[in-house]
Amino acid sequence: MFKSLNAVRIGGREVLPLIEGGKGISATNHMSSGAWALAGGIGTVSAVNADSYDADGNIIPQIYNGRTRRDRHEELIRYAIEGGVEQVRRAWEVASGKGAININILWEMGGAQRVLEGVLERTKGLVAGVTCGAGMPYRLSEIAASHGVHYYPIVSSARAFRALWKRAYHKAAEWLGAVVYEDPWRAGGHNGLSNAEDPLKPEDPYPRVKAIRDVMRQEGIPDDVPIVMAGGVWNLSEWEHWIDNKELGAVAFQFGTRPLVTQESPIPDEWKQRLLTLEEGDVLLHRFSPTGFYSSAVRNPFLRELEARSERQIPFTTEEVGEHVFELDAGNLPRGQKAFVTQGDLFRAREWAALGYTEALKTPDSTLVFVTPESKAEIRKDQSDCMGCLSQCSFSSWADNEKNTTGYLADPRSFCIQKTLQSIGHGGDVEQNLMFAGHNAYRFKSDPFYSNGFIPTVKQLIERIVSGK
Template sequence: MSFSLNSIRMGGKEVLPLIEGGKGVAISTGASSGPWAAAGGIGTISAVIADAYDEHGNVIPHDYMGKSRRDRHNEMIDFSIRGTIDQVRKAWEISKGEGHININMLWELGGAQKILHGVLEKTKGMIHGVTCGAGMPFKLAELASKYGVHYYPIVSSGRAFNLLWRRAYKNAADLLGGVVYEDPWRAGGHNGLSNAEDPTKPGDPYPRVLELRKIMRKLGLDHVPIIMAGGVWNLKEWKDWIDNKELGPIVFQFGTRPLLTKESPISERWKKKLLELKSGDVLLQNFSPTGFFSSAIKNSFLGELVGRSDRQVDFRTEQDEEFNTEVMVARKKYIVRGEDAAKIENWVAAGYDQAMKTPDDTLLFVDADKATEIRKDQKDCVGCLSQCRFSSWADNEKNSTGRLADPRSFCIQKTLEDVAHDGNIEKNLLFAGHNAFRFGSDPFYSNGFVPSVKQLVDRIMTGD
């Protein structure tokens, strides 16, 4: 079967309609995005707590010295700015100044706008576009206009884009480089599932993307590419989308496949793990401190979070007809339903003898070591999110969400930093898309073959 793929004009430059998806905290680096851009596609660098280098080319550790969360939050912003600038320069050098380089920002990152300003001021002429998701980035167009770069909002519905356009983007139409439709069921990392959508019932992306295109047509944006992200493994499976007049110009984003390349900075253990995955080994869950659903590889880290959340009961401070049983846990009294008292007794007997309150008037049961770890992680918060359900940090005057810290979640900065720097792949969060199991069955990766970025792009260009 023959397969052809034409280039497309994006961000004022002719490129292959292939984008490397951004993966935060030192995963989407200049080392991988530079070769992707050099191969003719769009390389993407994550601006989320990126790694900077010393004069010898060694990664500078992110050691937080501030005594307050606000101090550490400001350090995190500085780390992100310095690191992203270094990564952009590296990608620029690898692509010899000819490649198309975008940066990706988690809009819910604490200080996201400060980081983008800091990076774009120092990288003029090297960055073509800014991609933003995980939130509603209303200020994105204004920021892009200031620095003369294109912008690429990430949405999971036409309705979301319509709101962004009418409230903010219509004033910077000429710099809209593309609209990323990120499938909320199949993409890796954080997902944009709405309250009206069932996480267990994936929707067909075609009608959702078509709805987005219809909205864009009404707004005079038929020429602006839609970038299909999430669930894209090879292009032969999407041939009906290519040169489809109903959908208009379509570009494809690959987030998971670039993890397994020679240039990818993830550990060899992580790469080996990808080759061993089976169908169903990626879990869509809502433990993230961002409040968003996210998709990650099943391992002991996720297993512990599932088990932790299962050891949970409602409680009250005063008795009523339903909550009529008093229990004693670690010398504290709680009032629970009668049927829950036996569960608590069994959990305590099994060593889960520490009761932690959640913001939803439930008690969570963990062992002493986990309780100590949770409290320490909450105390050591670096303010990496604009609002964090785990630590109750918020990037506001009070530095607080006003809600109780939630022990059902985790410190995302801690685990992503660790796994990005050769940490344990069983005891950390491993983001991945739901097609990651295909590494093990795709003949391209036979006998443990790990391609270079150029080899991967060439493979994708054949349709496989």
């Protein structure tokens, strides 16, 4: 029989050790996070370009009118603050004072610090904590402490947490709510794999979490400050040996994928139904994201097209060098530009052109990728429409600095992440947009809880989780 799951003290509140993962751009909102808190856990509002509403309750489309990227970036920050504040207020009303409401921020999103400050300034007393990952958020503890809320850094290794603690977090030790260990091989969305780790060889999370606890103990952090296991958690019965485990100290569990398929989940029904059909292996860990991070998403036609695009790729030189002595005569390069390739790559380029991939686009790695004229037009438009949703974007070469550029050529092998996530979150084609999901998403199809297409309420899901199933 599954051992009972008791409430624990996290971030100064008695809650179930169950945390809703904050999924960016409309995949988590006030309905799901408020319901999660109402059921006694920690609901997490995504403060990543969250939706706001007009006087009639309709979602306000995030349309950008600025002439420059900098102008559009300022519009994006205003949208993000207004949306974050509105979602927190509505989540608080749904929760009715139960559980806790956290907000989730991606440190590498455009204007992250300004958005975080803006939301916290206008939601005093409503937000219990800030969960933050996607980068090394050294200022997270300082900002959270200044607003009297707890902070929950997301890390994928003990080394990362030690660096954060030594450099900054020890100055605000009392505001550390928990440390979130996000498994880089199993979690959905962006993942924190380091260059020393093999993306094809998942590691056991237990020793990695134990290593984090060891660092916490070395730094004098009490064992009752939980480590949150995030990524790959489905049934708690599979994690029973983690609960009340003295070696690990206090633990909690974060669920990102399972809350997507609930009645309160704001994602479109088409997305929910697609998740119910996935097979094992349908979620791909890839590096197409313009953030530069690995990320995990459903391997639908959108993702497969990116895979195929990168496969239609050859190196080139601007002068005859080594084996690159054959002038490229396919790919419609701009007038006056020349590219030299190997003989084998010349034949490949001609074959691609014959199939309709007649446009060669340069990458920052001195390669050419071959796309159709329609794809080229879409890529160029998306790049020119950039609104700076990331601190640095490889796809558009935007950077949140004085020159607003990374200094590198825009990379056509990537995509506009803001565009596709806004689209899928608001009814766009689930096959032609990026669909984030954790690697356990295939379990929807085999879990009897979801038999006959059953979609539970958040309350029913939490009851199921508490039972160990």
